[in-house]
Amino acid sequence: MDAEWQFLGPAGGAREVGVNRVRVAPGRLPTPPHSHGASEEIYYVLAGDGLAWQDELVHEVRSGTCVVHRADEHAHTFVAGPNGLEYLVFATNHVTELAWLPQSRAVRFGRPWVEGRTDDPWDIEAHAGPLEYGEPQAPPPNIVHLDEAEVDSERHERWRALAAPERSRQAGMTWSQIEPGHIGSLPHCHSEEEEVFVILEGDAQLELWPTPVAESHGVQREDVPVRPGHVICRPPGTRVGHAFRAGSNGVTMLVYGTRRPNDIAYYPRSKKIFLRGIGVITRVESLGYWDGEPDD
Numbered sequence: 443m444d445a446e447w448q449f450l451g452p453a454g455g456a457r458e459v460g461v462n463r464v465r466v467a468p469g470r471l472p473t474p475p476h477s478h479g480a481s482e483e484i485y486y487v488l489a490g491d492g493l494a495w496q497d498e499l500v501h502e503v504r505s506g507t508c509v510v511h512r513a514d515e516h517a518h519t520f521v522a523g524p525n526g527l528e529y530l531v532f533a534t535n536h537v538t539e540l541a542w543l544p545q546s547r548a549v550r551f552g553r554p555w556v557e558g559r560t561d562d563p564w565d566i567e568a569h570a571g572p573l574e575y576g577e578p579q580a581p582p583p584n585i586v587h588l589d590e591a592e593v594d595s596e597r598h599e600r601w602r603a604l605a606a607p608e609r610s611r612q613a614g615m616t617w618s619q620i621e622p623g624h625i626g627s628l629p630h631c632h633s634e635e636e637e638v639f640v641i642l643e644g645d646a647q648l649e650l651w652p653t654p655v656a657e658s659h660g661v662q663r664e665d666v667p668v669r670p671g672h673v674i675c676r677p678p679g680t681r682v683g684h685a686f687r688a689g690s691n692g693v694t695m696l697v698y699g700t701r702r703p704n705d706i707a708y709y710p711r712s713k714k715i716f717l718r719g720i721g722v723i724t725r726v727e728s729l730g731y732w733d734g735e736p737d738d
Contacts, residue, residue, distance in 0.1 A: 476541050
């Protein structure tokens with residue numbers, strides 16, 4: 443194993459999800475083969491190539507490949523190719539997490555390892571010898587390349603659903619491209635869902651639109667320039683809407699978001715509320731704190 447990790451989620455203020463950038467040395471692994479009992483992981487290859495090791499079978503990956511590992515399914519890791527491998531990994535965080543390392547037969551509940559071990563199973567993994575695998579197989583349904591994903595479009599934005607509902611359960615991920623000078627999804631904020639945006643190409647303005655309640659607490663309308671390499675985390679319950687307006691060269695990004703059936707989305711410009719769990723959109727005239735019981 444030989445890899446460098448950048449923990450982008452905490453740096454960007456993420457609350458309920460993790461985002462890491464991982465660079466794997468040529469021919470090496472980032473982690474032992476493992477699986478998670480609660481967390482779902484979505485990977486996007488930024489550069490290089492290699493193999494996705496999954497339940498003792500391997501599948502080729504390259505720049506633009508998306509790999510989805512749902513909770514409690516496949517043991518998995520990567521093997522970097524001769525030029526190394528660089529990827530982003532997005533994951534839902536769970537306090538009571540369970541992990542399984544099949545080579546050392548170690549189970550992890552949260553932080554501790556069970557079976558009464560006093561050693562670190564990662565040390566055993568490091569001395570277990572090279573990971574054995576055969577010839578690459580055809581990709582299974584949880585692995586898709588950007589070029590293979592269907593293109594959809596609306597207004598001045600087009601996207602490819604990489605982690606669509608048929609591949610992932612807890613979260614989704616979309617490749618999005620917005621035309622120069624235009625806005626993508628309209629300004630909105632979420633009550634329960636968390637979103638993370640990674641700028642891949644071009645440039646844009648991140649538009650921040652406070653709700654009336656946020657404005658009453660001094661939050662002001664703001665535009666923030668973003669460029670390739672920027673990671674923008676939008677936790678739930680901020681009461682500040684967000685949108686991206688592409689610059690003169692357009693903008694391409696990854697859009698990752700959790701799926702929560704009881705989420706409510708608010709659109710500050712139109713004052714619309716989307717009750718997503720039941721598919722109802724309505725409009726409100728004002729927002730403020732409840733200041734007592736209404737009259738009969």
